[in-house]
Amino acid sequence: GQQVMQIPQYQHVQEGEDFTTYCNSSTTLSNIQWYKQRPGGHPVFLIQLVKSGEVKKQKRLTFQFGEAKKNSSLHITATQTTDVGTYFCAGWGNAGKSTFGDGTTLTVKP
Amino acid sequence: EAGVAQSPRYKIIEKRQSVAFWCNPISGHATLYWYQQILGQGPKLLIQFQNNGVVDDSQLPKDRFSAERLKGVDSTLKIQPAKLEDSAVYLCASSRGVGGTDTQYFGPGTRLTVL
Numbered sequence: 001g002q003q004v005m006q007i008p009q010y011q012h013v014q015e016g017e018d019f020t021t022y023c024n025s026s027t028t029l030s031n032i033q034w035y036k037q038r039p040g041g042h043p044v045f046l047i048q049l050v051k052s053g054e055v056k057k058q059k060r061l062t063f064q065f066g067e068a069k070k071n072s073s074l075h076i077t078a079t080q081t082t083d084v085g086t087y088f089c090a091g092w093g094n095a096g097k098s099t100f101g102d103g104t105t106l107t108v109k110p
Numbered sequence: 111e112a113g114v115a116q117s118p119r120y121k122i123i124e125k126r127q128s129v130a131f132w133c134n135p136i137s138g139h140a141t142l143y144w145y146q147q148i149l150g151q152g153p154k155l156l157i158q159f160q161n162n163g164v165v166d167d168s169q170l171p172k173d174r175f176s177a178e179r180l181k182g183v184d185s186t187l188k189i190q191p192a193k194l195e196d197s198a199v200y201l202c203a204s205s206r207g208v209g210g211t212d213t214q215y216f217g218p219g220t221r222l223t224v225l
Contacts, residue, residue: 004152006152031211033213033214035214041218042201042216042217042218042219043153043201043203043214043216044216045213045214045215048211048213050211088152088153090214092211096165096166096208097155097158098155099155100145100152100153100154100155102150102152103151103152
């Protein structure tokens with residue numbers, strides 16, 4: 001079945017440093033979604049990517065979808081303490097089924 | 111609009127006991143999902159409903175887990191009997207349409223501890 005891997009599992013940064021998490025699927029995806037889960041909270045939708053090579057930006061966050069639609073990345077520029085949490089990608093296959101990665105947990109030292 | 115509601119928020123039971131969780135999705139959302147999230151892992155889909163029909167239950171341990179969505183609105187997830195490895199947060203989510211192009215809105219989850 002479809003597998004979605006995320007790396008790294010954990011990332012500790014100093015406030016102001018950049019952060020990147022990568023998501024890789026074993027199969028070609030129809031689209032990919034990114035979610036953020038704060039400690040003790042539930043996943044909250046951030047963005048969806050559909051097109052091959054698509055790049056979307058939300059303020060300091062940049063999301064990319066690979067040309068082959070099998071990988072994606074989330075980059076945060078100049079992290080802030082409010083960026084703390086676990087970032088998940090969810091890959092959707094052509095059969096309309098999704099698989100979440102295990103997430104990258106970001107901690108930010110002020 | 112009101113978010114996805116779940117109850118209870120916390121539940122502690124002993125192994126071999128039964129437990130049930132309830133979810134009320136956002137009004138008008140056709141698709142409802144139940145996920146199991148074990149500590150340190152991503153949400154794992156247990157079952158997906160479209161209205162009151164099952165779209166995907168391939169990862170639902172059917173010997174002990176059951177779920178229903180009567181009338182295509184709220185839903186219950188039951189575990190009978192519970193095992194230690196069922197300790198997890200059970201998340202309910204809903205989306206307006208069908209398939210993977212809609213945002214999933216998650217509820218606060220039910221944290222289950224099996225002793």
